[in-house]
Amino acid sequence: MADLSRLCIHTITTRPWSIELAVPYFADAGVRGISVWRDALEGRNADTMRHLIERAGLSVTSLARGGFFTAASAADRLHAIEENRRALEECEAVGAPLLVLVCGATPGQTVADNVDQIQEGIEAILEPAESAGIRLGIEPLHPMYADTRSAIATVKMANDLCDRIDSSMVGVTIDVFHCWWDPDLQAEITRAGAAGRLFSYHVCDWKTDMSDMLNDRGLMGEGIIDIRRITSWMDDAGFDGAIEVEIFSTRWWAEDQVSFLNEIIDSYTRCV
Numbered sequence: 001m002a003d004l005s006r007l008c009i010h011t012i013t014t015r016p017w018s019i020e021l022a023v024p025y026f027a028d029a030g031v032r033g034i035s036v037w038r039d040a041l042e043g044r045n046a047d048t049m050r051h052l053i054e055r056a057g058l059s060v061t062s063l064a065r066g067g068f069f070t071a072a073s074a075a076d077r078l079h080a081i082e083e084n085r086r087a088l089e090e091c092e093a094v095g096a097p098l099l100v101l102v103c104g105a106t107p108g109q110t111v112a113d114n115v116d117q118i119q120e121g122i123e124a125i126l127e128p129a130e131s132a133g134i135r136l137g138i139e140p141l142h143p144m145y146a147d148t149r150s151a152i153a154t155v156k157m158a159n160d161l162c163d164r165i166d167s168s169m170v171g172v173t174i175d176v177f178h179c180w181w182d183p184d185l186q187a188e189i190t191r192a193g194a195a196g197r198l199f200s201y202h203v204c205d206w207k208t209d210m211s212d213m214l215n216d217r218g219l220m221g222e223g224i225i226d227i228r229r230i231t232s233w234m235d236d237a238g239f240d241g242a243i244e245v246e247i248f249s250t251r252w253w254a255e256d257q258v259s260f261l262n263e264i265i266d267s268y269t270r271c272v
């Protein structure tokens with residue numbers, strides 16, 4: 001029997017399923033964790049969803065996602081901070097101990113200005129995060145998204161920002177899709193681990209024939225990432241949390257999701 005004790009799946013991975021369908025399917029398959037995307041909670045009572053998840057024997061690893069702190073106008077940046085406060089309230093309601101941050105980037109601003117605005121945004125939600133006991137995970141994104149999605153493009157940039165903010169509630173989320181290419185990856189994972197900042201870990205794969213920058217991620221084993229090696233670096237750095245399968249794929253979403261779930265478990269067992 002495969003060891004699935006650390007396996008967590010994001011609701012977006014099986015996007016055609018509502019959260020009400022995903023939870024029992026995940027639980028029946030032996031999955032232990034679920035990361036909840038905010039769109040999966042839309043029109044629902046988050047507290048009711050928390051009970052649904054708990055009754056199925058799953059635990060919530062994180063809420064995805066907050067962030068997008070940058071904007072040209074102060075009013076828009078304030079609006080983003082309000083939205084992140086609402087995301088923290090959803091974390092509390094659904095029982096998520098971590099809010100994952102896709103930090104944002106605004107075309108036309110310098111990288112330094114984007115990073116300053118991201119720091120201001122995170123600092124503005126530190127107090128509610130601390131009082132609710134919810135950690136904030138800065139997820140560096142692949143530099144192909146540095147124009148509009150995240151000025152934080154490497155684990156080093158995430159670690160440097162953590163140093164600037166200097167709070168035990170702020171750490172790093174490592175996603176193999178975004179970071180596999182980085183020659184400093186092992187060193188920066190080690191650095192984050194030594195500082196107690198390795199908060200979460202996402203897996204999927206990078207296909208060399210990717211047809212879409214966003215929605216053609218591979219299932220583990222379909223691409224070129226040496227996931228086992230990166231997992232061993234995470235382990236060596238002291239990370240013992242969930243291993244989260246996060247796949248955006250129009251190709252997989254078009255398949256029968258029960259078969260896809262079986263494929264996820266098989267590839268997790270073989271490749272992670």
Ligand code: ZN
Binds near residue numbers: 139175202246
């Ligand atoms: Zn991710």
